[in-house]
Amino acid sequence: MRKFLVVLDDSRECLNAMRFAAMRAAHTGGGVTILSVIPPDEFNHWIGVGDIMREEARERIVAHFEVFAKWMRDKQGVDPELLIREGEPQPEIIAQVRDDPEIGVLVLGAGTDKKGPGPLVTQLSRIAGSLPIPITIVPGDLSKERLEAIT
Numbered sequence: 001m002r003k004f005l006v007v008l009d010d011s012r013e014c015l016n017a018m019r020f021a022a023m024r025a026a027h028t029g030g031g032v033t034i035l036s037v038i039p040p041d042e043f044n045h046w047i048g049v050g051d052i053m054r055e056e057a058r059e060r061i062v063a064h065f066e067v068f069a070k071w072m073r074d075k076q077g078v079d080p081e082l083l084i085r086e087g088e089p090q091p092e093i094i095a096q097v098r099d100d101p102e103i104g105v106l107v108l109g110a111g112t113d114k115k116g117p118g119p120l121v122t123q124l125s126r127i128a129g130s131l132p133i134p135i136t137i138v139p140g141d142l143s144k145e146r147l148e149a150i151t
Contacts, residue, residue, distance in 0.1 A: 013109030
């Protein structure tokens with residue numbers, strides 16, 4: 001089965017990437033893997049405090065995931081899987097792509113503000129030629145109706 005890998009973060013554009021991945025998976029009989037990466041700098045505290053912060057970050061990610069997962073199950077008939085990795089986002093995304101041979105497409109949401117499309121889109125676009133899978137970049141301001149029409 002081909003899976004769409006989509007990154008879960010706190011960005012607004014993440015929503016359209018999730019929608020696109022779920023709709024494409026539903027239309028093609030594929031799956032969705034949702035990856036969230038916890039940056040290491042969040043835990044540079046005393047060991048006990050760092051452990052508590054790590055657990056709180058995981059709980060926030062799971063709660064955020066459940067919102068998307070419920071929509072994917074109810075509206076698209078897709079049951080996504082959640083993966084949480086710790087490290088810098090770009091290397092962890094690449095590692096996940098290389099670790100899971102069923103991942104066929106990386107789906108990223110592009111930001112719409114004047115700062116540009118976002119750090120992940122910028123960083124991963126630079127190395128897109130050396131990735132073993134294609135990247136789909138979903139515009140952050142694409143309407144839900146337009147997404148439905150193109151998926």
